[in-house]
Structures are given as structure tokens and as C-alpha cells.
Amino acid sequence: MNVTIVDYNSGNISSVINSFKEVVKDKVNIEVTSDLSKIKSSDKIVLPGQGSFKSCVDALNKINGLVDTLNEFAITNRKPLLGICVGLQMFADIGYEEIETKGLGWISGKVSKIDNQNGKYKLPHIGWNQINIVKESKILENIENNSHMYFVHSYEFIPNDKNVISATTDYSSNIVCSVEKENIFGTQFHPEKSDKIGLKVINNFINL
Amino acid sequence: MLKNRLIPCLDVKNGRVVKGINFVDLKDAGDPVEQAKIYSDGGADEICFLDITASNENRDTIYDVVEKTSKKCFVPLTVGGGVRSVDDINKLLNCGADKVSINTAAVQNHKVVENSSKKFGSQCIVVAIDAKKNEDRWEIFTHGGRNNTGINALEFAKKMEDSGAGELLITSMDRDGTQVGYDIDLMSKISSKVNIPIIASGGVGNLDHLVDGIKFGNASAVLAASIFHYGKYSVKEAKEYLNSKGIPVRI
Numbered sequence: 001m002n003v004t005i006v007d008y009n010s011g012n013i014s015s016v017i018n019s020f021k022e023v024v025k026d027k028v029n030i031e032v033t034s035d036l037s038k039i040k041s042s043d044k045i046v047l048p049g050q051g052s053f054k055s056c057v058d059a060l061n062k063i064n065g066l067v068d069t070l071n072e073f074a075i076t077n078r079k080p081l082l083g084i085c086v087g088l089q090m091f092a093d094i095g096y097e098e099i100e101t102k103g104l105g106w107i108s109g110k111v112s113k114i115d116n117q118n119g120k121y122k123l124p125h126i127g128w129n130q131i132n133i134v135k136e137s138k139i140l141e142n143i144e145n146n147s148h149m150y151f152v153h154s155y156e157f158i159p160n161d162k163n164v165i166s167a168t169t170d171y172s173s174n175i176v177c178s179v180e181k182e183n184i185f186g187t188q189f190h191p192e193k194s195d196k197i198g199l200k201v202i203n204n205f206i207n208l
Numbered sequence: 209m210l211k212n213r214l215i216p217c218l219d220v221k222n223g224r225v226v227k228g229i230n231f232v233d234l235k236d237a238g239d240p241v242e243q244a245k246i247y248s249d250g251g252a253d254e255i256c257f258l259d260i261t262a263s264n265e266n267r268d269t270i271y272d273v274v275e276k277t278s279k280k281c282f283v284p285l286t287v288g289g290g291v292r293s294v295d296d297i298n299k300l301l302n303c304g305a306d307k308v309s310i311n312t313a314a315v316q317n318h319k320v321v322e323n324s325s326k327k328f329g330s331q332c333i334v335v336a337i338d339a340k341k342n343e344d345r346w347e348i349f350t351h352g353g354r355n356n357t358g359i360n361a362l363e364f365a366k367k368m369e370d371s372g373a374g375e376l377l378i379t380s381m382d383r384d385g386t387q388v389g390y391d392i393d394l395m396s397k398i399s400s401k402v403n404i405p406i407i408a409s410g411g412v413g414n415l416d417h418l419v420d421g422i423k424f425g426n427a428s429a430v431l432a433a434s435i436f437h438y439g440k441y442s443v444k445e446a447k448e449y450l451n452s453k454g455i456p457v458r459i
Binding site for chain 2 (some may be wrong): 011012014015018019021022050051052055069077116119122124125126127128129148150151152153154170171191192193194196198199
């Protein structure tokens with residue numbers, strides 16, 4: 001099996017690479033690339049994302065043909081894809097970080113700033129928070145409800161169809177932190193930084 | 209609910225841990241990678257490396273340490289000490305650091321904070337503030353606490369938030385190394401001044417000090433170095449103690 005971590009200059013992805021390599025050992029080939037033909041021929045894709053919604057979308061668009069290739073992979077061919085943090089947020093139609101920016105539009109919805117309730121909640125939402133599993137999801141298999149995951153973000157994904165939500169976390173409101181729509185998966189938390197339990201999420205994705 | 213974080217810090221010099229934990233089963237007490245792994249296995253919420261390498265020719269040793277650690281520890285890794293430029297930050301992140309803390313360079317030129325948070329995202333930019341009380345205010349010190357800038361720490365904290373820092377690591381120079389506890393007044397004043405999380409540092413001598421930092425200093429995270437040295441307390445004990453005192457922590 002070939003799993004590709006899409007390297008589109010979205011910031012620091014070394015932790016994602018390290019964690020996937022730790023999980024698969026030598027059984028699965030992990031590619032880190034923006035090479036379109038390699039992405040096309042892989043079995044699974046990981047779409048990381050750090051920084052702002054706008055900077056990530058801009059970085060995707062900067063690589064000629066990348067968005068089309070991702071669309072073909074996830075929408076036409078329905079192959080498994082995991083978005084992490086801003087990688088998940090980009091599934092939305094639109095994001096409001098910096099300026100209004102169009103997303104990939106794979107899961108209808110928007111990305112807005114977390115309501116800090118007049119300074120009651122510090123932003124970014126940084127640290128370990130418990131996840132509330134609201135629906136079965138393949139990537140959350142054997143993950144106990146209320147497990148701790150590591151978060152770092154100031155914006156949240158608000159999907160229109162609540163059926164795609166598999167877990168939420170409580171910070172100011174119930175923030176969507178895991179989604180599943182057919183072959184498309186995403187986590188707002190960082191499985192690569194969530195210790196053993198996070199590696200389990202990665203393992204679940206690998207074993208899909 | 210979001211938990212408060214406990215962050216053990218390791219001082220690293222020329223690629224080796226200074227004052228590490230001295231466990232009997234430790235093969236190499238000076239190996240930062242092995243020490244970091246003990247902390248993360250014990251439930252550390254993050255690991256912090258402070259590079260105190262003095263000479264420029266040995267600067268690169270930290271990159272090797274970060275690279276090896278990030279392959280063994282799957283909790284966030286913060287690295288600070290001697291970070292001067294966007295280039296330095298880029299190198300550390302590429303080696304596997306999740307956050308980089310900037311101290312002197314942030315005071316000298318806040319554009320470093322602005323540019324790096326724009327380039328890499330606020331989530332990985334920590335500004336480390338070393339402050340010392342002078343009559344009724346706190347002033348910023350740089351160069352490992354050697355230079356007094358006279359800059360008001362509270363105002364500087366706000367400026368760093370506006371420049372794009374994701375977190376502030378506040379060290380009281382008066383308390384650092386004294387083991388009498390955090391400067392609670394300083395922590396709570398900065399915490400109420402800014403809307404980003406603050407990490408309290410400097411002065412921890414016992415586990416109650418950690419409790420105080422969160423309860424009265426309103427810190428989101430507490431950092432300590434020396435109490436974990438020589439196994440005086442383990443990270444696990446510290447977290448269990450915080451939990452027993454009603455502080456929400458990840459157990």
C-alpha cells in the first residue's frame with residue numbers, strides 16, 4: 001500500500017511524517033510529495049495543514065493541477081483521504097480567516113473563528129481536550145469516548161449537514177473535531193501529537 | 209473541557225542534558241532523547257528543550273537532538289534558546305519541533321514574531337518573556353537574563369500578542385532557580401492582559417507551586433525543570449497531584 005502525505009508547503013509537516021512512519025513501521029510505503037502522478041497512484045492521502053485557512057488554500061492553488069488531482073482522488077475515485085487541522089477545515093466551501101476564501105467544497109459548510117465569549121476563552125484553543133464521540137467513525141474505532149487529543153486552532157469547521165460529525169470537543173461551544181463523509185475523513189485535533197491514542201487514530205486510517 | 213498542561217523542560221548544552229534525571233535504569237543520563245521519552249511516557253503534555261549552548265560552532269547540535277526526539281515522542285515539542293531569525297525557526301520546525309520559543313530576538317525586533325507567525329502560523333510561535341520586578345512594575349531582560357531593557361513586561365506581552373504570538377512563556381527572573389514558587393502576581397497580571405494562553409515558568413520547588421500557577425496565576429500551562437531533576441518528583445506524580453487538587457489535567 002502507498003500512502004501519500006501531501007507536501008504543499010503548508011508549514012511544518014515533519015511531525016505528521018514521523019507519526020505515520022512510527023505507526024506503519026516498514027509495512028506501508030509513506031510518500032511525502034506534491035508530485036501529481038504519485039498522488040494519483042497512491043491508495044490513501046493525508047492532507048495536513050498549518051497556518052491560516054487562506055495560506056493553506058493559496059499554497060494548494062500554487063501547485064499547478066494539485067486541486068484537480070485531489071478532487072479526482074477524493075470525489076471522482078472516492079479513495080480514502082484524511083485531513084488534519086486546516087487540512088480538515090479546507091473541506092468547507094468557505095473560510096473566514098484573514099479574508100473570505102473559497103475552500104475545496106467537499107463537505108458543505110464554513111470555517112469561522114471560535115467565539116471567545118468576550119475573552120472568557122483564550123485563543124488559540126491550545127492543549128489537550130476530551131473528545132465526545134457522537135457517531136461511529138472508522139478512524140475512531142477502539143478509541144474510547146472522552147479520550148484526550150491535542151488541539152491547536154482558533155477557527156472551527158461548521159458543516160451544514162450535522163450527520164458528517166463523528167466527534168466534538170467542548171471549548172466555548174461544541175466544536176466539530178472529527179468528520180466522516182464516505183471516503184473523506186478529517187480531524188481538527190492533531191493525531192500526530194496526541195500520544196499513543198493519536199497514533200491509534202492514524203493506525204485506524206491506515207487499516208481502512 | 210480543556211485541560212491545563214504540565215511541561216517539563218530540559219536544559220540542553222552542546223547536545224547533552226544539563227542536570228538530567230538520574231534514574232538507575234537510564235543508560236545515558238545525558239541523552240536528551242532518552243530523557244524526553246521518559247517524560248512523555250510519564251504523561252508530560254508537552255516537552256520543552258532550552259538550548260543553552262554558548263558557542264556558535266556547537267549550535268547545530270540542537271537540530272540533531274530535535275530530530276531524534278521527534279521520532280520517539282508524539283507529544284508537542286517546544287524548542288527555545290538562541291533562536292534569532294525566521295531561518296532558525298524554519299530549521300527547527302523542519303527537524304520536528306512543533307513550536308519554537310523566541311526570546312531576545314523578539315525584544316530586539318518584533319518583526320521576527322510578526323514574520324514567523326505569518327509564515328508558519330501563530331500556533332508554533334511562542335514568545336519567551338524573562339521579567340524582573342523593579343519597584344511597582346516588571347521589566348524585560350534579554351540574553352538569558354543578563355541585559356535589562358527597561359521595557360515594561362505587561363505592555364510587551366500585549367505587543368507580542370498583537371504581533372502574532374500564539375503563546376507566551378513567562379519566566380520570573382526573581383524566582384528562577386529559587387524553588388520558592390512562581391511570581392503569581394506577574395503571571396495573573398499578564399494573563400488578564402492578553403487573550404492568548406500563558407505558560408508560567410521560574411521558581412517551582414514543590415508540587416503546590418504548580419497548583420498555584422494555574423489556580424492563582426491563571427496560567428494555561430505550567431513549566432518546570434529542576435523539580436524533575438534527579439527524580440525528586442516524577443511527571444506522573446505531579447499530574448496526579450494536580451488532579452487531586454482539582455486542577456483539570458490529562459491523566
